[in-house]
Amino acid sequence: MVAFTLDGRPVSAPEGELLVHAAARHGTFIPTLCHDDKLDPYGGCRMCVVDVEGAPRPLPACATRVAEGMVVSTNGPITEFQRTLTEMLLSEHLNASPGGRPNELIDLANELGADAPLMLPDAKRAEYDDRNKLMGYDPDACILCARCVRYTQEVMQCSALSLEGRGGHARIVPTWELSWLDTECELCGGCLSVCPTGAIYEKFEEGTSRPERQLEQVRTTCTFCGVGCQIDLNLDPQTKHIVKVTSKDEYLPNEGNLCVKGRFAFNFVHHPDRLEEPLVRGDDGELHPTTWEHALETAATGLQKVIAEHGSQAVGFLSSARLTNEENYLIQKLARTGVGTNSVHSCEST
Amino acid sequence: MDVLRLATLYPELPRERTRLLDNLGRVRREVGPITMELSDALADHMNIRRGEVHEVVSFYSFLQVPTDAVRVCTGPVCDCLGARDLLESTPGAIEVACLGHCDLAPAMTRGDEIVPSVTHSTNDGPAVDLGSGDDTLADYAARGGLALLHELPTLERIVEELKASELTGYGGAGFPTGLKWEAVSREPGPRFVVVNADEGEPGTIKDRYVMELRPHLLVEPTVLAMRMLDASEGYIYLREEYATARARLQEALNEFRAAGLLDGLALELVVGAGAYIAGEETAMLESMEGRRAMPRLKPPFPSQVGYLGRPTLIQNVETLAHIPAILRNGGEWWAGLGTRGASGTRLWSVTGAVAKPGCYEAPNGITTRELVEEHAGGFTDEVGAVVPGGAASGILPPSALDAPLMRDGLQEFGAGPGSAAVQVFPTSYSPLRLLSETMRFFAEESCQKCTPCRIGNRALHHLSEELQRGEAVMTREKVDEWLLAMEKTSICGLGQASPFPVRGAMQHWPELFEPLEHV
Numbered sequence: 001m002v003a004f005t006l007d008g009r010p011v012s013a014p015e016g017e018l019l020v021h022a023a024a025r026h027g028t029f030i031p032t033l034c035h036d037d038k039l040d041p042y043g044g045c046r047m048c049v050v051d052v053e054g055a056p057r058p059l060p061a062c063a064t065r066v067a068e069g070m071v072v073s074t075n076g077p078i079t080e081f082q083r084t085l086t087e088m089l090l091s092e093h094l095n096a097s098p099g100g101r102p103n104e105l106i107d108l109a110n111e112l113g114a115d116a117p118l119m120l121p122d123a124k125r126a127e128y129d130d131r132n133k134l135m136g137y138d139p140d141a142c143i144l145c146a147r148c149v150r151y152t153q154e155v156m157q158c159s160a161l162s163l164e165g166r167g168g169h170a171r172i173v174p175t176w177e178l179s180w181l182d183t184e185c186e187l188c189g190g191c192l193s194v195c196p197t198g199a200i201y202e203k204f205e206e207g208t209s210r211p212e213r214q215l216e217q218v219r220t221t222c223t224f225c226g227v228g229c230q231i232d233l234n235l236d237p238q239t240k241h242i243v244k245v246t247s248k249d250e251y252l253p254n255e256g257n258l259c260v261k262g263r264f265a266f267n268f269v270h271h272p273d274r275l276e277e278p279l280v281r282g283d284d285g286e287l288h289p290t291t292w293e294h295a296l297e298t299a300a301t302g303l304q305k306v307i308a309e310h311g312s313q314a315v316g317f318l319s320s321a322r323l324t325n326e327e328n329y330l331i332q333k334l335a336r337t338g339v340g341t342n343s344v345h346s347c348e349s350t
Numbered sequence: 351m352d353v354l355r356l357a358t359l360y361p362e363l364p365r366e367r368t369r370l371l372d373n374l375g376r377v378r379r380e381v382g383p384i385t386m387e388l389s390d391a392l393a394d395h396m397n398i399r400r401g402e403v404h405e406v407v408s409f410y411s412f413l414q415v416p417t418d419a420v421r422v423c424t425g426p427v428c429d430c431l432g433a434r435d436l437l438e439s440t441p442g443a444i445e446v447a448c449l450g451h452c453d454l455a456p457a458m459t460r461g462d463e464i465v466p467s468v469t470h471s472t473n474d475g476p477a478v479d480l481g482s483g484d485d486t487l488a489d490y491a492a493r494g495g496l497a498l499l500h501e502l503p504t505l506e507r508i509v510e511e512l513k514a515s516e517l518t519g520y521g522g523a524g525f526p527t528g529l530k531w532e533a534v535s536r537e538p539g540p541r542f543v544v545v546n547a548d549e550g551e552p553g554t555i556k557d558r559y560v561m562e563l564r565p566h567l568l569v570e571p572t573v574l575a576m577r578m579l580d581a582s583e584g585y586i587y588l589r590e591e592y593a594t595a596r597a598r599l600q601e602a603l604n605e606f607r608a609a610g611l612l613d614g615l616a617l618e619l620v621v622g623a624g625a626y627i628a629g630e631e632t633a634m635l636e637s638m639e640g641r642r643a644m645p646r647l648k649p650p651f652p653s654q655v656g657y658l659g660r661p662t663l664i665q666n667v668e669t670l671a672h673i674p675a676i677l678r679n680g681g682e683w684w685a686g687l688g689t690r691g692a693s694g695t696r697l698w699s700v701t702g703a704v705a706k707p708g709c710y711e712a713p714n715g716i717t718t719r720e721l722v723e724e725h726a727g728g729f730t731d732e733v734g735a736v737v738p739g740g741a742a743s744g745i746l747p748p749s750a751l752d753a754p755l756m757r758d759g760l761q762e763f764g765a766g767p768g769s770a771a772v773q774v775f776p777t778s779y780s781p782l783r784l785l786s787e788t789m790r791f792f793a794e795e796s797c798q799k800c801t802p803c804r805i806g807n808r809a810l811h812h813l814s815e816e817l818q819r820g821e822a823v824m825t826r827e828k829v830d831e832w833l834l835a836m837e838k839t840s841i842c843g844l845g846q847a848s849p850f851p852v853r854g855a856m857q858h859w860p861e862l863f864e865p866l867e868h869v
């Protein structure tokens with residue numbers, strides 16, 4: 001632990017902790033836009049600059065580590081820079097809400113009372129329309145914090161997005177401006193989840209017109225595979241339909257990361273073709289609704305008939321990747337001890 | 351087709367990430383401008399993600415441009431001397447921010463060839479002495495060169511003499527050279543030596559003069575630094591536009607190698623691809639490591655954490671070129687060459703409205719008038735404004751012609767000596783036009799990483815454009831706030847220093863900024 005001074009108060013923190021985190025633990029919130037705990041310190045947006053005694057100029061709290069005896073001030077005239085930097089970002093922020101996702105720049109602007117004093121004549125960026133059905137991107141809402149690009153490089157280790165060009169021509173595009181579908185992108189939506197302004201957003205076929213913040217969140221476990229990622233189902237408060245899936249950095253085991261299925265493939269829940277009750281095929285060859293007791297009974301009878309006629313080796317079990325480890329355990333138990341076959345497989349293994 | 355031609359090159363293209371820029375330059379020269387297909391193929395060959403190569407290719411100005419393209423310089427001096435007309439009358443020419451040939455303004459390049467052809471206007475001087483060049487290593491040795499390598503001084507002596515000389519870095523930041531050598535030598539090895547030959551500050555031509563006229567004078571102290579710091583690898587990062595310097599340096603390196611003077615050392619040229627910001631030392635390291643040339647956060651400084659994370663001595667070409675004279679005649683001797691309390695000489699790039707634009711060795715502490723009248727053949731026009739040391743150094747009014755071109759002398763004018771690129775503008779060239787062209791340069795050359803520089807410079811360019819029409823797009827109060835935020839919160843010297851010319855213009859020509867008061 002090292003001792004340092006934060007706004008006149010003597011405090012301590014583990015050596016090497018980032019100032020922005022140490023300050024937060026001591027109740028001092030320092031605004032950031034380009035910072036993301038999942039990524040290496042970047043220090044690009046400069047929103048988090050603080051005064052450190054002895055440093056020739058303010059230092060970014062997101063990339064500066066605490067050291068013994070450091071004297072840091074986060075309030076006072078330094079906060080003027082936050083307002084000015086916000087004004088700057090606003091002066092090329094032509095679209096504040098392309099897809100209803102939260103916009104932290106606008107939050108900051110409201111908090112600090114910052115307005116754009118002018119709009120830059122070259123603020124308008126070339127439009128980008130991707131033929132994929134899941135993610136949209138409006139370059140006019142992008143603040144070039146590069147969190148999305150760094151996420152693809154540092155977390156996903158894939159080549160989906162690029163920070164292209166420099167100066168006023170710089171912009172973020174899917175690599176070589178291809179469609180995401182033609183890059184290495186797996187449409188996991190991670191770039192979208194780290195975007196602080198909602199420039200990358202979910203495209204919905206059947207969605208809601210409400211912004212994300214008006215949705216109700218219900219935490220649950222993703223049902224797609226055994227990893228058990230923690231997710232928030234976002235419900236339209238009126239229809240109670242799931243309109244979006246999000247996750248949070250503090251959720252384990254996935255730390256806010258999801259795959260394309262977990263994030264985007266939720267529309268089966270309200271799909272009209274979804275089975276809502278057990279069905280058994282009758283003598284007429286058609287499926288008829290029935291009770292669980294009858295359905296299980298029918299399945300068991302069928303299995304027993306096969307075993308009686310052809311032996312237990314004639315039966316195999318194929319379990320779903322969507323089951324949990326515990327459920328998969330029970331399937332093999334049923335196969336081995338109930339039926340007496342070793343033919344057990346799970347589609348997860350392929 | 352191009353990809354197939356690239357495939358035949360694969361065996362010769364190394365796969366280390368540090369060779370990315372080299373490989374891209376080579377593919378551009380031997381196959382063609384870098385397209386998506388070439389970029390992706392090279393990425394696959396080098397096992398780098400395609401997106402990261404795309405990012406690098408798009409960062410530099412020239413990788414997607416054919417090698418034989420015609421480029422017209424529209425830097426401030428060229429702009430003042432007719433670059434726009436040249437651009438219009440040259441079909442197919444592309445506009446570039448600066449070609450580093452302001453003494454030939456308006457300058458243009460056709461492939462590697464400079465138009466008009468290169469001539470040098472320079473003088474004999476006590477330290478760098480560019481008056482007569484060296485054609486071969488033997489010429490250089492005949493003038494007393496190579497003495498340092500034949501009888502290596504101790505590191506202690508070098509540091510002592512450098513400190514006594516008060517030599518400070520001539521790349522623009524002015525850090526004491528003796529302290530830098532000492533600092534790097536105290537860090538644990540392995541260490542690297544990098545020569546900053548990216549000379550990109552508009553108006554600055556001095557490093558090119560050294561490399562074109564006396565390339566051996568750069569190589570000798572570089573080799574000395576490598577031997578003193580036990581650096582087995584050294585690099586000279588040269589801007590792409592300097593084709594003559596490239597050839598001369600390559601020849602000089604071959605001569606040193608043939609003479610056994612590089613035994614045990616690898617000293618190589620790294621050729622840039624068109625990005626002013628790559629001259630910032632940490633951006634240069636990023637560029638050498640195969641990434642976009644975006645500056646790193648400092649601290650740590652390159653003397654501690656530099657190339658590939660190792661302690662690295664980064665020194666400007668001219669800084670190094672003074673060292674042989676300092677070690678030959680002593681630090682105190684060199685310090686005594688200055689005038690008005692300043693130490694030593696330096697190479698002044700003098701361009702614009704002067705009779706003999708060129709590069710002259712003259713004492714530190716000299717004034718603009720002395721420099722122009724004693725060396726550059728006098729003014730050719732009534733002086734309207736002077737930029738004393740490159741785009742970021744500020745803008746001076748004619749009343750500053752007799753101010754010594756040193757930190758103390760320029761302070762009251764809101765300027766600094768920068769890279770000693772003295773650019774003289776006639777009264778016919780409006781200070782607002784000069785400001786606007788300067789800010790356009792910064793806006794286009796900003797690496798874009800940090801908010802204040804990426805957005806501030808574009809806003810100030812827009813502001814000065816509109817002011818030329820008598821319109822104000824921001825209040826004076828906002829302009830001041832934005833300038834302060836740029837100066838204080840930008841990551842590197844580009845954004846930190848680009849407010850200088852704006853503040854200077856506002857100080858010296860307040861009437862031109864009058865509209866800001868009535869928003």
Ligand SMILES: Cc1cc2nc3c(=O)[nH]c(=O)nc-3n(C[C@H](O)[C@H](O)[C@H](O)COP(=O)(O)O)c2cc1C
Pocket residue numbers: 518519520521522523524525546547548549550551626627628629630631632664665666667669670842843844
């Ligand atoms: C935007 C920017 C551009 C720079 N360009 C150059 C350059 O072209 N050549 C150079 O030697 N130094 C340049 N520098 C300064 C270098 O960062 C560094 O200070 C210098 O190379 C150190 O060498 P010196 O101590 O010998 O001057 C630049 C700095 C900044 C901020």
Ligand code: SF4
Pocket residue numbers: 627644645795796797798799800801803804840841842843844845846
């Ligand atoms: S000041 Fe400009 S050039 Fe330097 S890091 Fe920031 S954006 Fe890049």
